[in-house]
Amino acid sequence: MTNVLFTFTVKDHLIKQLQNEFPDVEFTFSSIKDIDALEQAEIIMTYGEDISIETLKQASALKWLMVASAGLEKLPLREIAERDILITNVKGIHKTPMAESVMAHLLSIKRALPWMYLQQDKSEWRKRSGSSELYGSKALVIGPGAIGSEIGRLLQAFKVTTTGCNRSGNHALHMDHMISFDQLNDVLPTVDIVISVLPSTPETRGLLTYEHFVLMKKDAIFMNFGRGDLVKEEQLVKAMQERQIAFAVLDVFEKEPLGKNHPLWTMEGVIVSPHVSSHSSEYVSRALNIFIENLHQWNKEGSDYKNIIDSEKGY
Amino acid sequence: MTNVLFTFTVKDHLIKQLQNEFPDVEFTFSSIKDIDALEQAEIIMTYGEDISIETLKQASALKWLMVASAGLEKLPLREIAERDILITNVKGIHKTPMAESVMAHLLSIKRALPWMYLQQDKSEWRKRSGSSELYGSKALVIGPGAIGSEIGRLLQAFKVTTTGCNRSGNHALHMDHMISFDQLNDVLPTVDIVISVLPSTPETRGLLTYEHFVLMKKDAIFMNFGRGDLVKEEQLVKAMQERQIAFAVLDVFEKEPLGKNHPLWTMEGVIVSPHVSSHSSEYVSRALNIFIENLHQWNKEGSDYKNIIDSEKGY
Structure with missing residues (x-):
């Protein structure tokens, strides 16, 4: 069973939607400080700001980092590249x-x-x-x-x-x-x-x-x-x-x-404007749509992921 | 010489534009209370709110009323119709x-x-x-x-x-x-x-x-x-x-x-919104463009006026 850690919470109806669409995936909605969940997670869905070199070390099972934002300049890209972790983002929803x-x-x-x-x-x-x-x-x-x-x-x-x-x-x-x-x-x-x-x-x-x-x-x-x-x-x-x-x-x-x-x-x-120009009541559901599409790829062990980031280049 | 009374003032460069384009027309920029100008005016350019039955009587030479607004419901339309005064407005600039x-x-x-x-x-x-x-x-x-x-x-x-x-x-x-x-x-x-x-x-x-x-x-x-x-x-x-x-x-x-x-x-x-949705720094110059077009008709005694109002119907 695949373990997914969301480091933010989403609305109940969106959680239900995920659980219904992926009965074989275990979703945990918690924070990066949830050490148990972090250690087990093969997939992390995050806004990106909570991912440090330290976090990465603890996330020893991590294979795919899904970042629900656009700017990736603060991620420890070198460490991600070394471990060959897949990164995708939500480019296009802004x-x-x-x-x-x-x-x-x-x-x-x-x-x-x-x-x-x-x-x-x-x-x-x-x-x-x-x-x-x-x-x-x-x-x-x-x-x-x-x-x-x-x-x-x-x-x-x-x-x-x-x-x-x-x-x-x-x-x-x-x-x-x-x-x-x-x-x-x-x-x-x-x-x-x-x-x-x-x-x-x-x-x-x-x-x-x-x-x-x-x-x-x-x-x-x-x-x-x-x-x-x-x-x-x-x-x-x-x-x-x-x-x-x-x-x-x-x-x-x-x-x-x-x-x-x-x-x-x-x-x-x-x-x-306090860096809110991309915010919207539609933001999370649009981000989830990209995640869902990619999670289907993951499940069928495909490679046609949306918005793959080159961790060497950072975009 | 045709006498035109503006019951509002416009910027100097627009006055110059009018005077240059119509050297044979006498423009007075004043108010409806300027009795001399009112009595001599064949043409009145107004926002409309200052035109009453009383005003009309004093404007004995009036042939054409150019209203620089859209709503005409407060004009004494019956009296205007009786005297067969031409009314035009600025429909379209709002x-x-x-x-x-x-x-x-x-x-x-x-x-x-x-x-x-x-x-x-x-x-x-x-x-x-x-x-x-x-x-x-x-x-x-x-x-x-x-x-x-x-x-x-x-x-x-x-x-x-x-x-x-x-x-x-x-x-x-x-x-x-x-x-x-x-x-x-x-x-x-x-x-x-x-x-x-x-x-x-x-x-x-x-x-x-x-x-x-x-x-x-x-x-x-x-x-x-x-x-x-x-x-x-x-x-x-x-x-x-x-x-x-x-x-x-x-x-x-x-x-x-x-x-x-x-x-x-x-x-x-x-x-x-204090009834300002149609206001704009461009308003007066757009209104003048329609007036100028119509004043050329007047000068050549044409009949192809823009935005003629049927004074019986009020639109």
Whole structure:
């Protein structure tokens, strides 16, 4: 009998669904600190943050690590590679909630929703909202992969012109134009919205600097929905203090959680999203769908797993 | 020389644009209380609220009334018809800002933006946002004309199933299904979002009642972006008090402005938008574009005016 350890709990109806679909599998819903379960587990389903070198040693039966998130940069990949443990993740399930989050923030700003909520707090009927439109804007999407392209698709529905930016400048879906990283300086002064969904890699760390914000329009909106190390926070803070751009909507930070006294919390034009842009009531059931598909492969000793991660490369 | 009275002011660059394009027209930017200008005006450009029977009498030279809004129900239409004054409006310029407002509110609720703004106010990093998705929802659009269809187009981009509802049940753009007013009771229990963009007519006044809200899902979102007399406010308040539905986003009210002590300001699940959903920084220049087109007709004594209103019917 295969032993599966979930290091998080899921709703009862989802547990029942798993048990019904896999009567020969023993599921334990507990935590990484459940030493008995950890030692017996051939399969671990985790959000990833609880997997350390130490954990791995105790999980002596482990054959397959299923990570219910996208970023794997904190996993002990070398040790996983040495033991030849299969890693899979849930790549692809983030694009809908993240793209909806990006659109929600953009439309909220354009249609003056934060202003409106404040008015309502004071029971004040005023009409000078200062609202504008998304329609006809120009957006730059840095890192137009699955998530960035979905953002591009929705932006285009609002008649926003989309420019994608990646290393090569090669074609990406739902982008009207493409540029490469080294053309950034030419394009930044021409766009209204700059959205990054880049992962953290040696090439993306520190890709944006204070000077890039100086190049942007004064009324530009910058959104970082990728990783916090894209730009040094002190440089971003300086740019916002000087009002080089109008808005920064930030879902990711150099250090998370953001400290209680961090200046970003209270700066004008800064919106702090506590790394929840991919969250959704649908998240767990979508993650389980991928896990279930892969668990059928496991049961029939197949090899056609979904979202296999190369533990040498980390993606 | 033709005299035009604007009863509101516009930005300098727009005034210059008008003067350059029409050197033989005398533009006065003032108010309806400017008796001299009112008496001489052959053309009045107004938002409509300042036009009374009294005003009309004083405007003895008036030949054409250009109304920079959509709802004309408060104009003295009979007197206008008797004097055979041409009326035109700006129908069509509301659809982009209104559809963006509807999408902004829906996405803000689904992606938990009001929660997020409150967290930021307290500099609190928490992740239990309770966010969900618009994706896969079902929406009912009551009154799918130009504005409703634009809302439908955007909803469909988010993979929302759209049902349009009008008097006849006849086809409307960007609606997956159509129903007529008398099928409302069957469909209300099945949809997640109910949006009205109906104008005020004898047929639409009081169309929705308390019982309709009882029929809706407990987690439904109701949006009134048409006219406030669609539903008696006391019935809507009762439904919200009883939590018959989760959210009511209201851009229009029985009596505007909403009184300081009105219960809707502070009710849970109610979002008060002070009749600004059609506002936009682009509004005036779009209204002027229609006016300019029509003024060229006037100058060449043509008859092909845009958005002529039948003063007997009022639309």
